[in-house]
Amino acid sequence: MTQLEELKDAMHSPPDFRPAPMDLQQVMASGGRMRRRRRLLVGGASALTVAALLIGGNQLAGGSTFPTPAAGPSAPLPSAVNSSAPGVLGAVIETGRQAEGRRWILYVETVDPDNLDETLTLILGRTKTGTIDDFRPEIESNDPGAGRMAPGFHAVKAGRLLNGRTTPTFGYYVGDATRITARDATTGKTVEAKRAAWSGFAPTEKAQIFWFDFTEGRPPATLTDLTAYDANGSELHVAG
Incomplete structure (x- = not known):
């Protein structure tokens, strides 16, 4: 006991x-x-146009190396006790990279955990200590209106240079994808995303947060043709 x-x-x-x-x-x-699942930080901004470009094959823009996390989905980071309001929900994902001594992380926020279909926002942030009061949101991404938990890609943001820091192309996918890829427009090569499982309160509230590897301090890759595959190698639904 x-x-x-x-x-x-x-x-x-x-x-x-x-x-x-x-x-x-x-x-x-x-x-x-x-x-731990109910935490408070900030709101979000739309990324529907970026997702449409990436999925459709139009151009998108894609941090020093941090020790690579163990294989498999990342566990939630430690967070400050705060049960007074909804906020950060589910696992906080380590990307394995850092900038200026702070680790790049991905996590979900919501102002209403009982209505994720309209309120889920994906955040790219940085942290040094791993506690929620140390999270620094850098990019917020979501789809407008409802349908944020519909099958397909959501909240896709292209990598870019942000205040001198390189950010990854990232988003989340709702569905049973076992592989997510894109095409590097410069080299023509297919690159595979890193993925980590995410879930909300209900059994149906499941997704995969994904991001493409990047090198801090270098221009991000231009990625197109975002595609998800099932365990048999068949292409899955792409539109969120």
Whole structure:
């Protein structure tokens, strides 16, 4: 039994019950993990035009190296305890790159976690400590109106130089994609995106956050022909 569970048990015990001494920091940490999904930062901006260009094959513009994360979806970073308002939802994804001593991360924000179809916003940000009060949003991306959890690509943003820092091409895909690719317009080569699983509150609120690798301080790649594939190698639905 955890100390949080012991506290709950003590609250329902007879008056003469004497609970063991409590470690308040441990209890708060346990509660914080249970409430981690509701956090507050900022709003969003549309990326529907960029997504249409990338998917349709028109040109798009694509940070020092940070240790590569372990294989598989990234786990949520530690975050400050704050259950007073909705905000950051689900896993915070490490891209494996950093700029000016801060790690590039991707995460979802919402002003209403019960209405993700109209409020989900994807954020590219940076952090040094990994705590939510240290998150610095750099680019906000979403689709206008409803349909943000419909099958297909959403919130796609082209990589660019932002205040001297190189950002990746990124977005999220709703569906069972096992591979996401694009074409480098300069080299003609197919490049594969990195992916990490993301989910909201309901079982149907599932997506994959994806981004294409990049080198800090260098001009971003121009990517076209964004495509998703299933486990059999067949192309999947692209329009969000």
